[in-house]
Amino acid sequence: MSFDQWVTYFRRNRGRQERIEAGVDWDASCSMTENERAALVRSFQRFELGESGEGHELLRKAARAGDPEYLEALKGLVVEEQRHSALFGRGLRHMGASSLPAHWSDGAFTALRHALGLRTEIGLFLVAETVALGYFRGLAEHGPDEVIRGIGERIVTDEVEHVRFQIDRLRLGFAGSTSIARFAARGALSVVAAGAATVLVVDHRAALRAVGFSLYGYWSDGLRTFARAASAAFGKESRMLGPSLPADSVLQAPSR
Ligand SMILES: [Fe+2]
Numbered sequence: 001m002s003f004d005q006w007v008t009y010f011r012r013n014r015g016r017q018e019r020i021e022a023g024v025d026w027d028a029s030c031s032m033t034e035n036e037r038a039a040l041v042r043s044f045q046r047f048e049l050g051e052s053g054e055g056h057e058l059l060r061k062a063a064r065a066g067d068p069e070y071l072e073a074l075k076g077l078v079v080e081e082q083r084h085s086a087l088f089g090r091g092l093r094h095m096g097a098s099s100l101p102a103h104w105s106d107g108a109f110t111a112l113r114h115a116l117g118l119r120t121e122i123g124l125f126l127v128a129e130t131v132a133l134g135y136f137r138g139l140a141e142h143g144p145d146e147v148i149r150g151i152g153e154r155i156v157t158d159e160v161e162h163v164r165f166q167i168d169r170l171r172l173g174f175a176g177s178t179s180i181a182r183f184a185a186r187g188a189l190s191v192v193a194a195g196a197a198t199v200l201v202v203d204h205r206a207a208l209r210a211v212g213f214s215l216y217g218y219w220s221d222g223l224r225t226f227a228r229a230a231s232a233a234f235g236k237e238s239r240m241l242g243p244s245l246p247a248d249s250v251l252q253a254p255s256r
């Protein structure tokens with residue numbers, strides 16, 4: 001199993017990101033209601049912080065695993081997460097709001113993650129990305145104005161690929177494990193996913209409603225997305241999924 005195709009993907013994906021960004025009128029005025037604005041500001045402030053981690057510890061663990069291709073690809077993913085954080089910041093400025101200073105709970109979560117092994121940390125990444133995917137898609141499709149929809153599209157298209165990337169690394173990480181070990185890992189992560197989806201729904205309830213979700217509907221969809229990804233990651237299949245986008249679509253020149 002080689003992560004070469006992912007190294008290439010992360011290198012080329014910048015072109016697609018730029019195409020999406022070029023299609024957004026970033027100077028368009030903010031045309032949402034005050035309720036929508038308040039809901040999204042609070043949510044974007046949390047996501048701006050959550051996505052801003054520099055990933056030093058994760059990269060160190062990946063370096064110790066001794067797979068230079070995987071490490072290179074993971075660096076590409078960390079850069080994309082920092083760009084997501086910057087996009088949430090851009091959304092905040094669009095809404096005339098400021099960023100939050102770092103909150104102690106972000107540091108606590110990071111400290112907790114540092115105590116874990118690489119496989120577990122990737123499992124947690126998979127949880128976080130699968131339960132948030134629906135929200136990013138909601139922003140892309142039902143965001144209250146063009147800038148918010150552009151930010152949603154920019155992020156959701158990356159995250160779909162990130163989920164496939166985590167699945168591939170988990171398949172490799174569990175390749176030599178018994179089916180009982182996989183079952184146990186999947187079960188433990190499912191519990192974490194239920195908690196993570198609950199926290200997301202509670203923390204971002206106003207924003208979720210502003211893009212048209214019912215809270216229970218969002219929670220159960222998020223868990224279904226996680227469950228699909230988990231069966232891909234912890235099932236018997238050991239071949240890599242690879243990026244879903246054909247290389248051509250990533251390579252295209254920006255359209256005018
Ligand atoms: Fe992200």
Ligand SMILES: [Fe+2]
Nearest residue numbers: 081129159162
């Ligand atoms: Fe991601």
